[in-house]
Amino acid sequence: MASPEIEALTQALSRLPGLGPRSARRAVLHLIKKREVALVPLLRALEQVSERLSTCGTCGNVDTTDPCGICADPRRDSRSLCVVEEVADLWALERSHLFPGRFHVLGGRLSALEGVRPEDLAIDRLVSRIAAGGIDEVVLAMNATLEGQTTAHYIADRLEGYPIRLTQLAHGLPVGGELDYLDEGTLAQALRARRPVA
Amino acid sequence: MASPEIEALTQALSRLPGLGPRSARRAVLHLIKKREVALVPLLRALEQVSERLSTCGTCGNVDTTDPCGICADPRRDSRSLCVVEEVADLWALERSHLFPGRFHVLGGRLSALEGVRPEDLAIDRLVSRIAAGGIDEVVLAMNATLEGQTTAHYIADRLEGYPIRLTQLAHGLPVGGELDYLDEGTLAQALRARRPVA
Ligand SMILES: [Zn+2]
Ligand SMILES: [Zn+2]
Numbered sequence: 538m539a540s541p542e543i544e545a546l547t548q549a550l551s552r553l554p555g556l557g558p559r560s561a562r563r564a565v566l567h568l569i570k571k572r573e574v575a576l577v578p579l580l581r582a583l584e585q586v587s588e589r590l591s592t593c594g595t596c597g598n599v600d601t602t603d604p605c606g607i608c609a610d611p612r613r614d615s616r617s618l619c620v621v622e623e624v625a626d627l628w629a630l631e632r633s634h635l636f637p638g639r640f641h642v643l644g645g646r647l648s649a650l651e652g653v654r655p656e657d658l659a660i661d662r663l664v665s666r667i668a669a670g671g672i673d674e675v676v677l678a679m680n681a682t683l684e685g686q687t688t689a690h691y692i693a694d695r696l697e698g699y700p701i702r703l704t705q706l707a708h709g710l711p712v713g714g715e716l717d718y719l720d721e722g723t724l725a726q727a728l729r730a731r732r733p734v735a
Numbered sequence: 736m737a738s739p740e741i742e743a744l745t746q747a748l749s750r751l752p753g754l755g756p757r758s759a760r761r762a763v764l765h766l767i768k769k770r771e772v773a774l775v776p777l778l779r780a781l782e783q784v785s786e787r788l789s790t791c792g793t794c795g796n797v798d799t800t801d802p803c804g805i806c807a808d809p810r811r812d813s814r815s816l817c818v819v820e821e822v823a824d825l826w827a828l829e830r831s832h833l834f835p836g837r838f839h840v841l842g843g844r845l846s847a848l849e850g851v852r853p854e855d856l857a858i859d860r861l862v863s864r865i866a867a868g869g870i871d872e873v874v875l876a877m878n879a880t881l882e883g884q885t886t887a888h889y890i891a892d893r894l895e896g897y898p899i900r901l902t903q904l905a906h907g908l909p910v911g912g913e914l915d916y917l918d919e920g921t922l923a924q925a926l927r928a929r930r931p932v933a
Contacts (some may be wrong), residue, residue: 539826540798542787546780552773553754554761559916560753566823567752568781569797570787575750580785582744583766583778589740590767599767604749623748625764627736644768718757 597659599624605637614638616673620663621679621693622646625717628733630678633721635728641666646679646688653692663692667699676731677705680715705732795840795857797822805837810835814871818890820844820859820878823915828876831919833926839864844882845889858890865897874929875903878913902929
């Protein structure tokens with residue numbers, strides 16, 4: 538048997554999405570063989586993330602400061618708010634430099650199957666931000682999945698009556714497509730053609 | 736953009752075998768969202784491996800002690816030596832509890848394509864161990880690949896003239912099969928039917 542240390546590392550890696558037990562074992566071997574160029578950098582990077590990162594209390598982004606760099610940046614358009622499911626979607630939009638406003642991360646999407654209810658997501662906090670005023674447009678940037686669209690409809694209902702322009706990403710997106718997997722061009726087009734929620 | 740800490744972690748993970756840039760990003764998100772059950776255990780496991788593990792100077796195994804637990808275990812048959820390409824192969828044989836002797840890890844296989852020469856592997860050290868005496872049988876447990884078999888032939892040549900029984904795993908193994916991917920039954924059969932090198 539490999540040592541308990543190696544078993545523990547194999548287990549921790551095999552719980553990552555995309556890595557099964559077998560590829561986790563390969564990854565461990567790689568980390569051990571390439572200690573200086575693989576294990577040490579991974580360890581340092583994890584330490585940094587663990588020590589320095591926290592969740593922004595305003596928008597749910599993950600950053601070294603709270604409020605995060607986006608919420609604290611005076612050049613960002615504070616009147617425009619983009620609602621996303623996950624931090625990864627925020628990153629995807631930020632990589633494209635397409636959205637000049639600020640964000641709101643829900644932390645997931647409504648799902649009967651997975652038992653995710655409105656109170657499990659940062660929806661109340663979104664309503665509070667909008668009720669506080671100063672926001673003119675809310676862009677719903679949910680994934681083009683059934684659950685993403687259910688979430689968008691639910692949020693649209695909750696925001697009825699507030700003096701905002703409520704839009705959502707145009708659905709030139711492939712059906713079933715997840716934001717995080719799209720190329721920049723597709724994202725750009727979807728954002729340009731965003732339309733009012735019916 | 737995500738913070739530099741997140742970019743560094745994404746890069747470190749994307750260099751692992753089996754994880755591309757996209758799945759690395761997903762893994763990072765998972766680590767951040769499930770900090771206590773995913774990030775912290777992975778960090779602790781890496782720290783333990785980094786601090787406690789070293790390579791056995793005798794056999795090339797990775798363990799918390801040097802010599803490793805196998806080399807130091809008086810119940811192991813010191814007269815029988817199993818030569819493997821990688822530490823992962825040693826682990827695979829150990830998981831099966833099939834081999835009562837000790838090991839010698841080459842650290843790879845000869846490969847013209849990848850420029851791996853005899854002096855890049857622990858072959859001289861293998862010859863020294865055998866020249867020192869006390870070993871009756873050497874089992875060549877290379878992968879059933881072209882490179883594995885080339886390596887086995889090269890080692891067989893180098894060990895000519897030493898008073899040992901030189902065997903190799905029976906080739907009931909699937910062609911192109913790698914040891915680390917085989918189930919225990921196949922491994923057991925291959926080991927039982929091991930035969931002298933022609
Ligand atoms: Zn923020
Ligand atoms: Zn050893």
